[in-house]
Amino acid sequence: MLLISPDGVEEALDCAKAADHLDIVDVKKPDEGSLGANFPWVIREIRDAVPADKPVSATVGDVPYKPGTVAQAALGAVVSGATYIKVGLYGCTTPGQGVEVMRAVVRAVKDHRPEALVVASGYADAHRIGCVNPLALPDIAARSGADAAMLDTAIKDGSRLFDHVPPDACAEFVRRAHAAGLLAALAGSVKQDDLGPLTRIGTDIVGVRGAVCEGGDRNAGRIRPHLVAAFRAEMRRRAHEHAAGATTVS
Numbered sequence: 001m002l003l004i005s006p007d008g009v010e011e012a013l014d015c016a017k018a019a020d021h022l023d024i025v026d027v028k029k030p031d032e033g034s035l036g037a038n039f040p041w042v043i044r045e046i047r048d049a050v051p052a053d054k055p056v057s058a059t060v061g062d063v064p065y066k067p068g069t070v071a072q073a074a075l076g077a078v079v080s081g082a083t084y085i086k087v088g089l090y091g092c093t094t095p096g097q098g099v100e101v102m103r104a105v106v107r108a109v110k111d112h113r114p115e116a117l118v119v120a121s122g123y124a125d126a127h128r129i130g131c132v133n134p135l136a137l138p139d140i141a142a143r144s145g146a147d148a149a150m151l152d153t154a155i156k157d158g159s160r161l162f163d164h165v166p167p168d169a170c171a172e173f174v175r176r177a178h179a180a181g182l183l184a185a186l187a188g189s190v191k192q193d194d195l196g197p198l199t200r201i202g203t204d205i206v207g208v209r210g211a212v213c214e215g216g217d218r219n220a221g222r223i224r225p226h227l228v229a230a231f232r233a234e235m236r237r238r239a240h241e242h243a244a245g246a247t248t249v250s
């Protein structure tokens with residue numbers, strides 16, 4: 001699946017124009033951090049602007065180790081219409097802290113909307129910010145009852161997912177997530193060139209912003225429908241190539 005992160009209503013409308021080429025519209029506020037949370041009214045407006053059959057995801061933020069605060073914020077996101085709730089465990093330094101935060105989120109979200117999906121996100125560049133190891137995320141997600149484990153990059157300085165967690169380690173991340181019955185989501189300045197390895201290792205959700213913005217610039221550029229379409233076309237091409245390879249081998 002392709003998850004695209006607009007920064008507000010205007011860009012979400014461009015995503016809606018490209019709705020045939022994406023699977024999830026992910027509401028965030030990039031100027032508040034890599035998984036910066038947007039306002040509840042923006043989530044609502046985006047929910048209304050995007051075709052009803054496209055799920056809306058919302059990030060709850062690059063959160064501190066404060067389970068109560070984060071659970072309440074997560075409830076705000078689901079009440080506002082998001083059905084994927086993403087939490088960036090920025091302030092958690094141990095898996096135990098991550099599980100504590102995520103258990104509170106899962107309860108807050110599922111008590112309100114049992115079918116909503118909860119995504120526990122860590123950071124590929126965790127070593128730069130001192131938070132929990134990225135490969136611990138599948139276990140944190142599984143132990144807390146979340147539905148997906150994700151990685152993004154915390155520092156958007158041009159470094160990419162594979163600069164910090166190389167394809168072999170991402171493959172292990174996906175393997176662990178799948179072994180626990182979870183979806184595996186990967187992001188972090190992902191470019192079309194990364195889609196080969198991401199497809200091969202069985203990534204379920206690829207998250208992008210910069211790659212579908214004008215000039216590849218996630219801050220100054222705007223999301224453009226034709227770039228979303230081109231990214232999706234490359235995803236499809238890689239998926240077919242992979243399927244054909246698998247058929248040839250078997």
Ligand SMILES: O=C[C@H](O)COP(=O)(O)O
Nearest residue numbers: 005188189207208209210
């Ligand atoms: O969840 C996806 C992120 O917004 C990825 O953004 P990026 O591709 O600019 O790193």
